[in-house]
Amino acid sequence: MGYTITEKILMAHTDLKDIAPGQLINAKVDIALGNDITAPIAIREFRAAGGKEVFDREKIALVLDHFTPNKDISSAQQCKAVREFAVEHGVVHFYEGGQVGVEHALLPEKGIVLPGDLVIGADSHTCTYGAVGAFATGVGSTDLAAAMLEGELWFKVPASIKFIIYGRLAKWVSGKDLILHIIGRIGVDGALYQAMEFTGETISTLPMADRLSMANMAIEAGAKNGIFPPDAITEEYVRPRAKRPWKFYFSDPDAVYADVIEIDASKLEPQVAFPHLPSNVRGISDAGEVKIDQSLIGSCTNGRIEDLRVAAGILKNRKAAPHVRLIVVPATPLIYRQALQEGLLNIFMEAQAVISPPSCGACLGGHLGILAEGERAVATTNRNFVGRMGHPKSEVYLASPAVAAASAVLGRLASPDEL
Amino acid sequence: MIFKGRVWKFGDNIDTDAIIPARYLNTSDPAELAKHCMEDADPAFMSKMKPGDIIVGGENFGCGSSREHAPIAIKAAGISCVVAKSFARIFYRNSFNMGLPIFESGELADAIAEGDEIEIDSATGVITLSGSGRTFNISPIPPFMEKLIADGGLMKHIARK
Numbered sequence: 001m002g003y004t005i006t007e008k009i010l011m012a013h014t015d016l017k018d019i020a021p022g023q024l025i026n027a028k029v030d031i032a033l034g035n036d037i038t039a040p041i042a043i044r045e046f047r048a049a050g051g052k053e054v055f056d057r058e059k060i061a062l063v064l065d066h067f068t069p070n071k072d073i074s075s076a077q078q079c080k081a082v083r084e085f086a087v088e089h090g091v092v093h094f095y096e097g098g099q100v101g102v103e104h105a106l107l108p109e110k111g112i113v114l115p116g117d118l119v120i121g122a123d124s125h126t127c128t129y130g131a132v133g134a135f136a137t138g139v140g141s142t143d144l145a146a147a148m149l150e151g152e153l154w155f156k157v158p159a160s161i162k163f164i165i166y167g168r169l170a171k172w173v174s175g176k177d178l179i180l181h182i183i184g185r186i187g188v189d190g191a192l193y194q195a196m197e198f199t200g201e202t203i204s205t206l207p208m209a210d211r212l213s214m215a216n217m218a219i220e221a222g223a224k225n226g227i228f229p230p231d232a233i234t235e236e237y238v239r240p241r242a243k244r245p246w247k248f249y250f251s252d253p254d255a256v257y258a259d260v261i262e263i264d265a266s267k268l269e270p271q272v273a274f275p276h277l278p279s280n281v282r283g284i285s286d287a288g289e290v291k292i293d294q295s296l297i298g299s300c301t302n303g304r305i306e307d308l309r310v311a312a313g314i315l316k317n318r319k320a321a322p323h324v325r326l327i328v329v330p331a332t333p334l335i336y337r338q339a340l341q342e343g344l345l346n347i348f349m350e351a352q353a354v355i356s357p358p359s360c361g362a363c364l365g366g367h368l369g370i371l372a373e374g375e376r377a378v379a380t381t382n383r384n385f386v387g388r389m390g391h392p393k394s395e396v397y398l399a400s401p402a403v404a405a406a407s408a409v410l411g412r413l414a415s416p417d418e419l
Numbered sequence: 420m421i422f423k424g425r426v427w428k429f430g431d432n433i434d435t436d437a438i439i440p441a442r443y444l445n446t447s448d449p450a451e452l453a454k455h456c457m458e459d460a461d462p463a464f465m466s467k468m469k470p471g472d473i474i475v476g477g478e479n480f481g482c483g484s485s486r487e488h489a490p491i492a493i494k495a496a497g498i499s500c501v502v503a504k505s506f507a508r509i510f511y512r513n514s515f516n517m518g519l520p521i522f523e524s525g526e527l528a529d530a531i532a533e534g535d536e537i538e539i540d541s542a543t544g545v546i547t548l549s550g551s552g553r554t555f556n557i558s559p560i561p562p563f564m565e566k567l568i569a570d571g572g573l574m575k576h577i578a579r580k
Contacts, residue, residue: 024561037441041491071445074445142516142574143516222479365441383483385434387440392458
């Protein structure tokens, strides 16, 4: 019997000759990630366990991206603790200040995570790296501590759900709309403990930026990981970035799946997830009249240069509606610089946008774009739980950069076709 | 172990932003986090609950972020254990790793009401409702997890190896 890509990558990181869903295994970790919120607890646990040295200073990534630029004294203390640990242990992939980007945009961009890798991160959106054909999953701080110490961790081998997606995407329909549609269809626990494997003719031509957006939100369906079979698009993305060898894994034709779901993507229109669950999804034509106070374009889901190009294409020679706060967050310094050189930042400023430094702050209601009571935001982010972006009585509508840009101009949820 | 306490009932998909909102994550101090436990699901929760009480949730309890601050806040608040129909996987992992007892029971969440008193015997895998004496079964904990708990969590488990 054959194996799925997820099973093959997990098995390759053990000494096992066979592997099956449900099995508990210990597997070697290629990259272990933490940020300014989760790493402080991991460091405390690491020290409490008598940790003297990290298992490999080149295989740990510490990214200070959540409450940075430091939002208050407590946040500054947390960053300081992580910085001191990084210096003490000579952690190679340590990012802060002008080098920091939103971690799940930064690590693929720098070629730190590669096809065939086993990546764990103390951040739930670590599943993003499945876009390049890696097994990547979010864990807690204690797991990060164990991985930094031992270089391996326990895993339960997940069963896989195969998504076969076919049909040509309509104008303004992106990977974000595909994943919102899928979560709307299977629910926020539709893939609980499982792997989501994205295949089919639509996927075979889907650009890397869209794949990253889709894998990013696998966790919003409860999945352990999301993964794409690597191909020429993966090769083109990885080759100029990688500084070490990588390996492509593919599911066997006779691999076993818990479920196979087919999706005709040609019928999709831009999607919006209404409050307060990412599964509360409607087509934009069914959105009705929803006035907004803020439009946020950015995050690990949609803060890449391709996303900013789409938004700028819509915002060019237009302005955000009166009393709508448009916030654009280039996800990494490289993306920021590209947006500057391509003239996108100028378009955003003409549209009266605030251009934020790379940060996760606004997405998780930390800082740099908090909502007041009763306010509504359309956001290109990944979560719209109660209080996610601010006051418990505020609302978040999840959508693509195209919808967020059009909505900013019209002051209500809108498709770019309405402009 | 025996856990006995008053039940605080929550619905499906209680996410980690509801358990401990991100606005309080500029610290990892358990006592500070505990002050805001369940705040966005029930703002009065901490003024009502008593140490030893039990949280009962529906499907997918603890979904969302990987923040270990969520089980830390619940544990530091004095909640003795959490029972739910199902748990989100990172929350499930985190709870075992840092020693917050959690139990899966499909029937219990539907059958009991807020304020009921229950007794959980983790050794026999039986939950008993005080008063009526009605019993419910807990899904068994995998042996690997039992060992992890017996060792006192993941880091102590590693230290013992």
